[in-house]
Amino acid sequence: MTHKMNSYQDRLSRNSLLLLKPLIRILLRAGIGFANFAEWVKFAYVDVAEQDFQIEGRNQSTSRIATLTGLHRKEVARIRAALQEESPIFTTHTANRAERVIHAWLRDARFLDAQGHAKPLPLSGEISFETLAQTASGDIHTTAILDELLRIDAVKLDDHNQVNLKARAYIPDASSEEQLDIMGQSVFDLLATLDHNMNKPLDTPHVSKMQRSVAYHYLTATDIAAFKEYSYKESEKLLETLNTWLAARDLAAQKESLKEPVFRAGTGIYYFDEIPTTQQRK
Secondary structure: OHHHHHHHHHHHHHHHHHHHHHHHHHHHHOOOOHHHHHHHHHHHHHHHHHHHOOOOOOOOOHHHHHHHHOOOHHHHHHHHHHHHHHOOOOOOOOOOHHHHHHHHHHHOHHHEOOOOOEOOEEOOOOOOHHHHHHHHHOOOOHHHHHHHHHHOOOEEEOOOOEEEEOOOOOOOOOOOHHHHHHHHHHHHHHHHHHHHHHHOOOOOHHHOOOOOOOOOOOOOHHHHHHHHHHHHHHHHHHHHHHHHHHHOOOOHHHOOOOOOOOOOOOOOOOOOOOOOHHHHOO
16 A cells, blocks of 8 residues: 555656646746745645645644644744735636626627627627627726727727727736736636546546546647647637526626525636657657
8 A cells, every 4th residue: 555655646746747847937937936936835735734634523733734734833833824814815816807898799699790799899889899898897998998908909990990809718918917817717727627536536426527638649740730720719619609608697797686605617628739758858
């Protein structure tokens, strides 16, 4: 049993290196060094041990957290105090106003043509970009929403001064704080799904969460270019279908009067390609 556990931990350690490398690239580009990252990791260890590894019927103690994490008791006590004082939020960022406008444009029948595509909208009028922005973004001025969508190239103004939707999703600048929020939430969602599936009881397969991928290892550059385009188009179709299904059931408009618990749920899709490391080193 000990040998099996050591083998599992060794493999987990090696795979953790793969998991961390893309994150380290992002941190280094942002000028964030190891000392900062190490401090964040300590906070994460303590927070997870505090919230998810309690013994039933007993309060979590500093000594137990120190035992679980390998951190010194004084360090655990310091971090626990900081977590209580700062009340950090590690999950679930609400969509920003520009994202809400795009979502509404793609799902509200008033702003769709007969084929279900986003209609070009005049700037003002009964059915207009102004109506859309006021419906979806609340108290944010229409001009501010339009400026943001133009800035990220999600919309364009045509010769008739109508607003045309170019993007099917809100994608902020790669270096923006919003993009970092999206990255953090997306990685959290994927890893939380993996964690759930790795730790579910073996005799209850139905409690698995969706986590599937398909990959082949011997594709030409021509195939890669074709697959990238094909997978993007097919993924967009699926995501638009799922968005329509979820939008019809979303209770955001009644959130102030809801008396029952509500859940956050969704499906994520990502694309990847690479030259295997073994070939890179030849």
